[in-house]
Structures are given as C-alpha cells and as structure tokens.
Amino acid sequence: MTDRTDLTRPQTADNERIVPRSTLSGIAAITSLLLAVVCVGSLLWRGVGQARSEPLRVAINPWPGYEFATLAREKGFFAEEGVDVRLLELSSLGDCRRAFERGQADGFFGTVTEVLESREQSTRLAQISMVVDFSDGADVVLAGPGIDGVSVLAGKKVGIENGSLNAFVLSRALEQSGLAWEDVEVVHLASIDMPKALASGEVAAVVTYPPMSLEIQRTGTGHAIFTSQSIPGEVVDVLSFDEKTLRTRGKDVAAFHRAFHRAQDYAAEHPEESYRIMAARQRITSEEFRQALTDGIRMLGRQDQQAFLGPRGSLREVVATTDRVLRQVGQLSGTADGKNAIAAVEGD
Numbered sequence: 001m002t003d004r005t006d007l008t009r010p011q012t013a014d015n016e017r018i019v020p021r022s023t024l025s026g027i028a029a030i031t032s033l034l035l036a037v038v039c040v041g042s043l044l045w046r047g048v049g050q051a052r053s054e055p056l057r058v059a060i061n062p063w064p065g066y067e068f069a070t071l072a073r074e075k076g077f078f079a080e081e082g083v084d085v086r087l088l089e090l091s092s093l094g095d096c097r098r099a100f101e102r103g104q105a106d107g108f109f110g111t112v113t114e115v116l117e118s119r120e121q122s123t124r125l126a127q128i129s130m131v132v133d134f135s136d137g138a139d140v141v142l143a144g145p146g147i148d149g150v151s152v153l154a155g156k157k158v159g160i161e162n163g164s165l166n167a168f169v170l171s172r173a174l175e176q177s178g179l180a181w182e183d184v185e186v187v188h189l190a191s192i193d194m195p196k197a198l199a200s201g202e203v204a205a206v207v208t209y210p211p212m213s214l215e216i217q218r219t220g221t222g223h224a225i226f227t228s229q230s231i232p233g234e235v236v237d238v239l240s241f242d243e244k245t246l247r248t249r250g251k252d253v254a255a256f257h258r259a260f261h262r263a264q265d266y267a268a269e270h271p272e273e274s275y276r277i278m279a280a281r282q283r284i285t286s287e288e289f290r291q292a293l294t295d296g297i298r299m300l301g302r303q304d305q306q307a308f309l310g311p312r313g314s315l316r317e318v319v320a321t322t323d324r325v326l327r328q329v330g331q332l333s334g335t336a337d338g339k340n341a342i343a344a345v346e347g348d
Contacts, residue, residue: 055086056252058239059096059108062211064293065133065237066109067278072263074277081262083255089281092191093164100126100242107241107253111165112315112322113331115240115341120334126240127343130257131300131308131315134236137229138296139169140213142222143205144198150177150226153184156204159197162188163331165235166207168322171329172234173207173226181329198222210292211282227296236308236318246343261302309342316342 060066069087072078078085088105090096096108101122108114109132118126141150141158150173160166171181187203194206199221206222216222228235239260241253267274272286279289293299300308308315319338326332 055084056107056245056249056256057086057088057105058256059088059090059099059105061090061092061096061109062282063109063237064138064210064278064282064289065297065299067281067289068260068263068267068299069109070281071267071274071278072259075263075266077259077262077266078256081255081259083252083259085256085259092161094161097163100124100240106245106249107239109237109239111168112236112238112319112338112341113165113168113326114163115238116319116323116326116332116338117163118240119338119341120332125243126341127243127246128238128240128309128315128341129246129253129343130239130260131305132237132239133297133299134233135209135228136232136296136298137227138213138292139165139207139209139228139235140224141170141173141205141207141226142198142213142216143225144201144222147204147225150174151179152225153205154179155183155185157185157187157202159187159189159194159203159206161191161207165209167329167331168325169226169228169231169235170207171325172231175325176226176230195219195221210296211284211288214284214288214292229296233314234318234321236315238315241343243343257302264299264301313342 058069060069069085073085073087088096088099090099093110093114096105096110097114097118099105100108101118101124103124107129108126112128115126115128118124143153147153147156153174158170160170167186170184170186174181174183187197189197189203189206191208191212194208194212195216197203198206198216199219205225206216208216217224239256246253263274267278271290275286275289275293279286282289284292307313319341323332323338
C-alpha cells in the first residue's frame with residue numbers, strides 16, 4: 001500500500017530541482033526593483049538632458065546695438081560657446097518687456113527704463129547682466145514743419161510708445177527746455193505708427209530711434225529738435241535676465257555674453273559682411289546701419305563692463321536718475337526701486 005503522504009508529494013525526475021515559491025517571489029521582487037531603478041534612472045537622465053537642451057530665450061527688438069546678438073547667431077558663436085539661444089524677434093521695447101513679464105522670455109534687451117518698470121509691474125525681477133551701449137544722439141524727438149525747438153511743443157500733441165524709454169527722453173527734453181510733462185499732450189502710439197501719425201499731423205512730434213527715426217527723416221516728414229546727445233550717458237541699453245535664471249543658468253548667461261562680445265570683435269574685423277547681416281533685419285542699408293552705429297551710439301565691449309556694473313559703477317547713477325524722472329511723469333509709483341537691478345554674473 002502506498003503511504004498517503006506519497007500521493008500528495010509532487011512527482012519529479014531525479015535531476016529536477018523544485019524551487020520554493022518563497023524563493024521565486026524574492027527573485028521577482030528583486031527583478032522588479034532593478035527594472036524600476038533602471039526606468040527611473042532613464043527618466044532622470046532624460047530629464048537632465050532636456051533641461052540642458054532648453055534654449056535660453058532672449059527678447060530683442062530693432063535697435064542697431066542689439067543686432068550683435070543676431071550676428072552671433074548667424075556666425076555660430078552661441079553654439080561654439082556652448083549655449084542654445086532662441087532670439088524672440090519683436091517690434092518694440094514694450095513688446096520685449098511684456099514678453100519677459102509673461103514668462104515667454106528668460107531675458108530681454110532694453111534700457112534701464114524698461115528694467116525699472118518691469119521690476120515694479122511684474123513678479124519676475126529683471127536684473128541687468130550686461131551693458132550693451134549708450135545712446136549718443138540716436139534717440140530723438142522728431143517734429144513736423146514749423147516746429148524748431150522743444151519749447152514750441154507747449155500745448156501740442158507728442159507721440160510716445162507707452163511704457164518705454166520714450167517717456168524718459170521726452171521728460172528730459174522738456175526739462176532742459178523749461179517745460180513740464182503737463183505742458184504737452186502725450187499720445188501713446190506704437191512705434192510703427194509714428195511715421196504716419198507725424199506725416200498726417202495727428203501729432204506735432206514723436207520720440208523714436210533707429211530704424212524708425214531713419215525712415216521719418218528719409219521721407220522728410222520730421223526733423224530732430226532734441227537728441228540723446230544732450231543727455232550723455234543717460235540712455236543706456238542693457239541685457240537683463242530674471243534673477244532666477246541668473247541664479248540657475250549663470251553659465252549660460254555668461255556664454256551669451258562671450259558670444260555677443262565675439263560678434264563685436266568679428267564686426268570690427270569684417271565690417272562690410274557684418275553690417276550687411278545686421279542691417280537686413282533692420283530693413284535699412286548697410287551704410288545707414290554703419291552711420292547709426294557710429295554717429296549716434298557708443299558700443300560697449302567686455303572691457304567696459306566693470307566700469308558700469310561694478311560696485312561703484314556709473315550705471316548706478318543712471319538707474320537713480322531714471323528712477324527719479326519716471327516717478328515725476330508717473331510711470332513709476334510703487335515702492336520698488338533699482339537698488340537691486342544690477343547683477344554680477346560669475347564666469348563671464
């Protein structure tokens with residue numbers, strides 16, 4: 001008779017080894033764990049790769065001094081410096097500032113005016129990382145026939161782009177002519193609408209800059225009655241980034257600076273080619289671009305940055321003057337100030 005225990009025991013070949021279920025479960029658990037680690041590691045690596053490849057987005061509008069960024073892009077200097085850059089090409093200073101405030105750009109080209117206004121009106125805090133140039137006659141008040149000076153603008157309409165440098169330039173022009181902001185009627189116009197508004201007599205004067213000023217003067221509809229040459233060093237163009245971007249992507253920002261300055265060096269060595277490339281986006285001739293760049297703008301290179309951005313740099317005085325003027329005309333009214341608007345970037 002066969003023992004009952006023999007009936008319940010599994011029947012196997014002599015060389016077959018039975019693995020207990022508990023052991024199988026352990027192996028499965030370890031395998032699952034290893035697979036999970038591999039998957040998570042893959043996702044983390046993929047995430048790091050995506051973060052590294054995220055482009056540095058910089059808003060830019062037509063202005064000769066900013067165009068060295070487009071030259072750097074065309075000549076491949078950004079890539080050579082190890083930074084992926086996307087230039088957001090917009091039509092005005094105000095558009096660039098708003099793109100930054102909406103989070104569509106990590107940084108933007110503009111003037112100290114746009115930086116201060118953005119710091120007051122946005123939760124993103126713009127900080128100046130590089131000084132590009134200062135206007136030495138390129139920013140102008142252009143008037144129609146019969147107006148031979150700023151003082152004649154009393155009681156007349158003057159077109160400016162809302163929330164931009166134009167207000168600062170107009171205020172300083174009025175101040176030097178013994179007029180107050182309230183002595184003129186300010187009309188807010190898009191930059192592209194200024195030539196038509198001046199030609200039609202809708203406004204008596206406009207505040208503008210190249211390339212729009214060149215178009216107006218070329219057609220003979222306006223002539224200069226005030227230029228930034230009368231306020232030397234006060235209209236400064238800068239590159240600014242959100243303070244978080246400067247903190248987390250400082251090396252990328254420094255690489256942007258290096259590429260920009262390389263473009264300046266390249267243009268000095270190859271002016272004809274460089275002016276042709278940069279003038280194309282401005283929709284002006286190479287000669288007009290050269291004239292705007294040399295007659296009304298003073299470019300600043302890498303060797304000039306410390307003198308402007310350092311602890312005792314002259315940009316701090318420009319910030320203070322701009323803050324004062326903008327408060328006088330009501331474009332700044334909050335408690336925000338420009339004391340922390342200048343940032344130093346490591347590795348530049």
